[in-house]
Amino acid sequence: MQSKFFSSRAILFIVAMLIFISSCTTDGKEKNETTSSMDIPAKVEMKAVLTSPPNVPPPTANRVAKKLIVEMEILEKEGEITNGVKYVYWTFGGTVPGSFIRTKIGDEVEFHLKNHPDNKLPHNIDLHAVTGPGGGAESSFVAPGHEKVFSFKVLNPGLYVYHCATAPVGMHIANGMYGLILVEPEEGLSPVDKEYYIMQGDFYTKGKYGDRGLQPFDMQKAVDENADYVVFNGKVGALTGDNAITANVGETVRLYVGNGGPNLVSSFHLIGEIFDKVHVEGGSLINENVQTTIIPAGGAAIVEFKVEVPGTFILVDHAIFRAFNKGALGMLKVQGEKNEKVYSGELRDDIYLPEGGGIQSMPSSKEVPESEIPAKSIAERMKFGKRTYMHTCFACHQAEGQGIANAFPPLAKSDYLNADANRAIGIVLHGKTGEITVNGEKYNSIMTAQTLSDEEIANVLTYVYNSWGNSKKEVTPEMVKAVRNGK
Ligand SMILES: [Cu+2]
Numbered sequence: 001m002q003s004k005f006f007s008s009r010a011i012l013f014i015v016a017m018l019i020f021i022s023s024c025t026t027d028g029k030e031k032n033e034t035t036s037s038m039d040i041p042a043k044v045e046m047k048a049v050l051t052s053p054p055n056v057p058p059p060t061a062n063r064v065a066k067k068l069i070v071e072m073e074i075l076e077k078e079g080e081i082t083n084g085v086k087y088v089y090w091t092f093g094g095t096v097p098g099s100f101i102r103t104k105i106g107d108e109v110e111f112h113l114k115n116h117p118d119n120k121l122p123h124n125i126d127l128h129a130v131t132g133p134g135g136g137a138e139s140s141f142v143a144p145g146h147e148k149v150f151s152f153k154v155l156n157p158g159l160y161v162y163h164c165a166t167a168p169v170g171m172h173i174a175n176g177m178y179g180l181i182l183v184e185p186e187e188g189l190s191p192v193d194k195e196y197y198i199m200q201g202d203f204y205t206k207g208k209y210g211d212r213g214l215q216p217f218d219m220q221k222a223v224d225e226n227a228d229y230v231v232f233n234g235k236v237g238a239l240t241g242d243n244a245i246t247a248n249v250g251e252t253v254r255l256y257v258g259n260g261g262p263n264l265v266s267s268f269h270l271i272g273e274i275f276d277k278v279h280v281e282g283g284s285l286i287n288e289n290v291q292t293t294i295i296p297a298g299g300a301a302i303v304e305f306k307v308e309v310p311g312t313f314i315l316v317d318h319a320i321f322r323a324f325n326k327g328a329l330g331m332l333k334v335q336g337e338k339n340e341k342v343y344s345g346e347l348r349d350d351i352y353l354p355e356g357g358g359i360q361s362m363p364s365s366k367e368v369p370e371s372e373i374p375a376k377s378i379a380e381r382m383k384f385g386k387r388t389y390m391h392t393c394f395a396c397h398q399a400e401g402q403g404i405a406n407a408f409p410p411l412a413k414s415d416y417l418n419a420d421a422n423r424a425i426g427i428v429l430h431g432k433t434g435e436i437t438v439n440g441e442k443y444n445s446i447m448t449a450q451t452l453s454d455e456e457i458a459n460v461l462t463y464v465y466n467s468w469g470n471s472k473k474e475v476t477p478e479m480v481k482a483v484r485n486g487k
Pocket of ligand 1: 090122123124164165166172177
C-alpha cells in the first residue's frame with residue numbers, strides 16, 4: 001500500500017517537473033537560440049572564399065562552424081557606369097557591390113580590412129550581420145596603407161548588407177561601398193542548381209544620365225534623392241547581353257539580392273517568372289508565389305524559382321522608369337526545350353474589330369493634322385519631322401538621338417543609319433529585330449513597326465538625318481513609297 005501511494009506521488013512529481021521544464025523551454029526559446037549559436041565552438045581556422053558579383057562562394061552545406069578569416073581590400077578606382085561615362089567607385093574588393101561573404105551560423109569571423117596605399121580616404125565597415133557597436137564600424141576605421149583586424153561571431157542566420165560607415169556616410173555608400181554577407185543556418189540552405197549575387201544601387205552624377213566623360217558625385221542630387229542612375233551590380237548593363245546570368249530549363253535558381261541604396265527602395269521583379277519562394281527581407285520568414293518583392297535600402301532578399309521555359313527573362317526595379325531610363329535592368333537567359341503547355345508563344349495575330357466594327361485601320365500616333373499637309377521645304381520637313389520624332393521615336397532613341405546603352409541604339413552620328421537610307425526607311429516601316437552593330441556596339445532587341453504615313457516617315461527621317469551630326473540627307477515620300485511597295 002505504502003509503496004503504491006509513494007509511486008503515484010512520484011509520478012505526479014515527474015509530470016509536474018516535465019510541465020515546468022517544457023514551459024521553461026518555450027519561455028526561453030528566443031534567448032536559447034542566441035545562446036546556442038553563441039555556444040557553437042569554432043576552433044578550426046579556414047580562409048573565406050570571397051567572390052565578385054554575380055558569383056557566390058560555394059555553399060557551407062554541412063560543414064561545422066569555423067574561425068573564418070576574411071581578407072577584404074578597399075580599392076578606390078575608376079570604372080564605367082555606362083558607355084563613355086566614367087565614375088570613380090569606392091569598393092570593397094574592387095567591385096560594386098563588394099565581394100560576397102558566405103558564413104555558417106556560429107562562425108567566428110576574423111575580419112581583416114585593408115585600405116590600399118593608393119587610396120585617398122579612410123574607410124570602415126558596418127556589417128549588418130554583426131552584433132556589436134556600429135556593426136564593426138567602430139573597430140575598423142582604417143587609413144590608406146593600413147589594415148585593421150576585428151572579430152565577431154555570426155549569431156543569426158540570414159542575408160545581410162555590409163557597407164562603409166565613414167562620414168559622409170551617404171557619399172561612401174553612393175560611391176559603391178556595399179555588399180552582402182550570408183549567414184547560413186546550421187543545416188545550410190537547400191541545394192539549388194544556380195546561385196547568383198545581385199545588388200541594386202542609385203548613383204548621382206553632376207551630368208545627366210549618359211553625359212560623357214568623368215562624372216563627379218553630386219551631393220545635392222543625392223540629398224534630393226534625384227538619382228541619375230539606378231543599376232544592378234554597379235553599372236548599366238552589368239547583367240545584360242553577354243553579361244546576363246544563365247540557367248537551363250528545369251533548373252532551380254536562387255538569387256541573393258541586396259539593395260545598397262543609398263536612397264531608393266527596390267521593387268524587385270523578374271519579368272516572365274514568379275518567385276516560388278522569397279526569404280522576406282533576407283530573414284527566416286518565407287513567402288511563396290511572389291511577383292514583386294520589396295528590397296529596402298540597406299536590406300536584402302533571397303528569391304528562388306524554377307525555370308520552366310527557355311527565353312530571356314528581364315530583371316527590373318518595377319519602379320519602371322528606373323529600369324528603362326536609369327539602368328535598373330538585367331537579364332536571365334534560359335536555354336532548353338520549349339514547353340508549349342507552360343507557354344505557347346504567339347499562336348495567331350488576328351484582326352480585332354471592336355464592337356460596331358467601325359475602326360478598320362490601326363490607330364496611329366498622328367493626332368496632328370499638319371502631318372497630312374505635304375511639306376514644301378526641307379525646313380518644313382524638319383519641323384514636322386521633329387514633332388513626329390518627339391511623339392514616336394523619342395521614348396526609345398531619346399531626345400538627342402543618343403539612345404540608351406545596351407537597349408536602344410543611337411540615331412545621333414549612327415554609322416548604321418548613315419550607311420543606307422532605304423534600309424532606315426525599311427526599319428521604320430516594318431520594324432527591326434536581330435543583332436545589329438551601331439557605332440561599334442552590338443544591339444539585339446526589338447523595334448516595333450511604326451504606323452506612320454509616307455509623308456510622316458519622310459519627315460521624321462529627314463529630321464533625324466539633319467540632326468546630331470548625321471549625314472544631312474533628305475528623305476522624300478516617294479522614296480518611302482518605293483520601299484513600301486518593295487521598289
Ligand atoms: Cu568608405
